[in-house]
Amino acid sequence: MGVEKFVIRLLLVHESGLLRTALASVIGAEPDIEAAACAWRDARSRARSMEPQVCVVDTDCPAADKAARKGEWGKFVASASGEGGDCGLLVLVNSERPGPLRRAHEARALGYVDKDAPPQRLIEAIRRVARKERYVDDALGYGFLQAAKIPLTERELGVLSLAADGASISEIARTLHLSTGTIRNYLAAITRKTGARNRVDAIRISQCEGWV
Amino acid sequence: MGVEKFVIRLLLVHESGLLRTALASVIGAEPDIEAAACAWRDARSRARSMEPQVCVVDTDCPAADKAARKGEWGKFVASASGEGGDCGLLVLVNSERPGPLRRAHEARALGYVDKDAPPQRLIEAIRRVARKERYVDDALGYGFLQAAKIPLTERELGVLSLAADGASISEIARTLHLSTGTIRNYLAAITRKTGARNRVDAIRISQCEGWV
Missing domain, CATH: 1.10.10.10 (Winged helix-like DNA-binding domain superfamily/Winged helix DNA-binding domain)
Structure with missing residues (x-):
């Protein structure tokens, strides 16, 4: 009479095949996470077919910036959420670049992890976002302060x-x-x-x- | 009467703690590679104490660009090589950005791997560079052609x-x-x-x- 285990379906979007594969392999070694990874160009179709509970996006690369400016983040999360589904957005941010942090906030990200954090912190954040809880890395407080103060309209x-x-x-x-x-x-x-x-x-x- | 196994000491330099730890963990899972990772700010002292056989450097990030312009790559490889030692430089490059490719060539890198390659290709390249053999990723041919043609003096x-x-x-x-x-x-x-x-x-x- 086994208890069915809850496994988190995770989609990780990153520009570099080498880095996203490595990160997905480390995260996917956790017993409760099933991790897939893809590039921005494949993100929407992959999200649609997979309907992940959590999407992890590296905001600190040119492809993500471009996608944010074209309003594609929202569409991506919508694709991931599917029919009546619901997907939490978790972003990897560089604490020294407030712009992407603000764009992630505008895209209603639920989790924020510093790109310099150890993998264990990302794994913890994934579990929280899968439970629809907010997660903000301690290291990002100052970054948020800066993000709120972009001096341009x-x-x-x-x-x-x-x-x-x-x-x-x-x-x-x-x-x-x-x-x-x-x-x-x-x-x-x-x-x-x-x-x-x-x-x-x-x-x-x-x-x-x-x-x- | 065991045969002593040759283990490759590898130092991986990358800006993001999250990504370098993940990549080092995937590479370090190979039985013949011992992988450590650090940021640019610690690269020289770490290289000096560890004397790795292979240094892997991600060229495609602002910190690496800055270090290249200040001539720090050469000093880093010299620190890694230590007293009469010898360390091979292996670079991760973005095939669409010829500038860092050219700077890596000027720093006498022995191995060149596309950042979009699967991890297995990086592992193969590490073994080659540890044997002092050149390794150039197939995907980089066009990039090299471009790198040779920077139109500015x-x-x-x-x-x-x-x-x-x-x-x-x-x-x-x-x-x-x-x-x-x-x-x-x-x-x-x-x-x-x-x-x-x-x-x-x-x-x-x-x-x-x-x-x-």
């Missing part, structure tokens, strides 16, 4: 993000249906608010912090 | 790297003891050679490729 972040992609002032103006004078004003405000020396420096600072 | 890369850090033209001129006109000419050449729309775009392209 949504509009300014939009302008800066286009500038960082190499668009000229007139291209940005056309894209956002604004005048070139307005864009110049935005860029001046951005440079001032970020404490940058010039526009290129403002882009560098914002990329370092993970704001764009 | 050393001087241009120096100028661009300062510009990417947010320095103004006059600051770059002062730093390199050149006139502002010369710096303007360099920046114009860089923009043309990278096929960029403007200076910010040239910085973006060069960072994407991992040249600066």
Whole structure:
């Protein structure tokens, strides 16, 4: 008369095949976790077919940033949750980059683990998120404080993000249906608010912090 | 009358504690490999005390880029090699970023493994490098071709790297003891050679490729 064991179905999304396979193998060695791993390009279809209870996403890589900006995180979690299902999002974050932390919060992540934490802490976090409990790594307190204090507005972040992609002032103006004078004003405000020396420096600072 | 088994001492350097611990645990499960892992800040002292036969370095992260630019890779391998010892450098590279690939080649890496490869391929590469044999992942052929074709000279890369850090033209001129006109000419050449729309775009392209 065996008791049926509850096994957590976990999907891990990370850019590097080498690292995600290694991490999934360490986590999957736990008796109560069944871990699969994939890249961003396969994340939605994999999530749909597997319907995991927990999705672990590394926020600290260019592919995740790009996906966040295109609003794909929400779609990914929705795919994972399936028909009336429910999937908890757990993110791996770099405590020194507040931008991805804020995007994870906006995507309603339930768990937050520092990328520098030992694997045991991630495993603990997975169990908590599977029980629909919030988990926030102690190391991330300061990061959250920083994330709450991004000095730029949504509009300014939009302008800066286009500038960082190499668009000229007139291209940005056309894209956002604004005048070139307005864009110049935005860029001046951005440079001032970020404490940058010039526009290129403002882009560098914002990329370092993970704001764009 | 047991035969003494040859065990490979391996040191793995990666920014994220979570990922390096997971990777070291998967590699260390092999009977002939003893794997330790650390961050860049501890890499030299750890290498000195441990004298590994093989050092695995993830080139595809900001800390490794910074260390490469400060010439620390060579010092790290020298520390690992110790007194008359000898340590082979094996790098994990992103096949789409030729810059770190070129820097690894300049640091005389013996092994090159794609970060998207399965762990088994890294383990095979570790054994080869421990025997002082070269190992180049099949997936990296095109990357090497690209790495050989970075269109900018050393001087241009120096100028661009300062510009990417947010320095103004006059600051770059002062730093390199050149006139502002010369710096303007360099920046114009860089923009043309990278096929960029403007200076910010040239910085973006060069960072994407991992040249600066």
